[in-house]
Amino acid sequence: MNTIYALASARGKAGVAVLRLSGPGSHAAVAGLCGPLPEPRRASLRRLVKDGVELDQALVILFPEGESFTGEAAAELHLHGSLAVVQAVMQALAGEHGLRLAEPGEFTRRALENGKLDLAQVEGLADLIEAETEAQRRQALRVLSGAIGRRAEEWREKLIRAAALIEATIDFADEDVPVDVAPEVLALGHAVLADLRREALGGRAAERIRDGFEVAIIGAPNAGKSTLLNALAGREAAITSEIAGTTRDVIEVRMDIRGLAVTLLDTAGLRETEDQVERIGIDRALSRARMADLRVFLISDEALPGIEPEDGDILIRGKADLGGGGVSGKTGQGIAELIEEIGTRLLERSASAGVITRERHRLAIERAIEAMESAMSEVEKGTARAELAAAELRIALRALEALVGRVDVENLLDEIFSSFCIGK
Missing domain, CATH: 3.30.1360.120 (Probable tRNA modification gtpase trme; domain 1)
Known part of the structure; x- marks a missing residue:
């Protein structure tokens, strides 16, 4: 070498x-x-x-x-x-x-x-190098320390024990097996399934910490969205004017809010229009707003066509400088409070984050869950289905091994390492 x-x-x-x-x-x-x-x-x-x-x-x-x-x-x-x-x-x-x-x-x-790192740790190292916020740093360090590998090994040990019990049943199919292994196999399998399901749910939040949350500012035309975006960003990121419909496309600003990577989206004002170009902007605004993790509605007397607030969204009156409470990008009224509220709501959503941080991890976990559910179903049907249960357990084990890079990852390596600098 x-x-x-x-x-x-x-x-x-x-x-x-x-x-x-x-x-x-x-x-x-x-x-x-x-x-x-x-x-x-x-x-x-x-x-x-x-x-x-x-x-x-x-x-x-x-x-x-x-x-x-x-x-x-x-x-x-x-x-x-x-x-x-x-x-x-x-x-x-x-x-x-x-x-x-x-x-x-x-x-x-x-x-x-050389076995000094597993694939998940390599991905954690890449994320640590790219980390821009405190939450990303902490999460990447957790993955780099081997958190995914340790969890996968715990699950793997239980599944190997369950598989060994089932294989014993198959080997002695023509003899009287003194102990019914089904209760222990089911206990082991359901314990692993519960863990895998929790990780699958937490994976979405962990992916958002890694990639960043999106927060869309939406409202009617001339509601003060672009002025608010500029105030939040601390710079002139969006063009502002008194002319309704000035913003035609989605404008993005990256920020660090309470240690989380957040992309603020300034969207076109929502209204019924015959203007073809403005209509395209409104369609894009609706699409991005629906996909965003959080929406800030600048409420006014006008109804917003095409979208309704969801649980957890922020509703606040804009242009507070013209009178009344709310927020004003022009004077700064309510800006600090709004940033604090955005950070609080996103931190609540990130609190459920598990140890898996990438789509590849989540897909491997989902494959393992599917195989485990089938395996448990076969075990419950009796010893006549033992071979099918054993086959499903092997599929689940292979999914967990792929999670940490023991199998099925050669096609990923060039893509992963291309993101590293030469000295790393």
């Missing part, structure tokens, strides 16, 4: 630049630059020299095989973070036999292949 290297810190000038190496030749490559190697896992200051020319003074850290992020022998060079220093050391390594520049995500891919 080749030894790979790459810059692991951000490109550009910095106080420190970290260069990583992983593979069987990593320690020898470092020795070629600094001479005698330091003790493993102890940072040591060394002069890096190539062909008699000093490249830099750097901290050198070695990791033995089995004790590194990738599971391979690895090393890190903590360099002075100038472009010239990094380029000089990279060129020195490029000239070494058996070394090559790492591909995007290759360090993490080797960690997966």
Whole structure:
């Protein structure tokens, strides 16, 4: 296997630049630059020299095989973070036999292949790198720590026990089996089913934390939606005017509200119209508003065609600067309170989040639930259906193994690792 290297810190000038190496030749490559190697896992200051020319003074850290992020022998060079220093050391390594520049995500891919991470942890690491809010950070860290793998292993152990009991029934079908295994199998199966159903329900909320919630601001034309959006965003994101129907398309603004990623949607004013272009904007507004996680209705004396508030939506009067209570994007009245209310309602919805965070996870859980429901049904019908029950349990087990990447994931790997930077 080749030894790979790459810059692991951000490109550009910095106080420190970290260069990583992983593979069987990593320690020898470092020795070629600094001479005698330091003790493993102890940072040591060394002069890096190539062909008699000093490249830099750097901290050198070695990791033995089995004790590194990738599971391979690895090393890190903590360099002075100038472009010239990094380029000089990279060129020195490029000239070494058996070394090559790492591909995007290759360090993490080797960690997966060497059993240091499961696939769900790899996805958690990708989410952690992309995290923009506190909720995303906490959720990604939970997945990276192996929460999904631990839960899947708990379920797997119970299903293996249930399958073993059923297989024993099949093996001794022609003999008198002294113990009826059905009660234990059903107890194990229903316990796993209950857990899987809870995770499937919580998966929707976890996906929203990861991808972000959408909050649509809707109301009649000239109700103050665009002015409110600008006030919430703290910038002129939408064009405002006194002319009704100014907003024709959906305008999106990304925000962090109480640690949650939230996209605010400014939509076209809802009214009956003969204007073809405005009608298209209204149709888009209705479509996005219906799909949004939360809707803020700027209520007025005019009825809104095509949509009604749902439980949990926020109803508030707009243009409060013209008199009465409510919210005003022009003066700022009620803005802080509205942001607080949006955050409270979205936090309530995110409280049910489970450990699964992606559609792939949810689909695997749903496949396992379907197989488990069939298996339990077959067990309840008696020993004559034992082989069918065993087959359904095997399908459920395979779904859980796919959840953490033990099977059926080769077609996903290139897509997943393409999102990583080269040094990761």
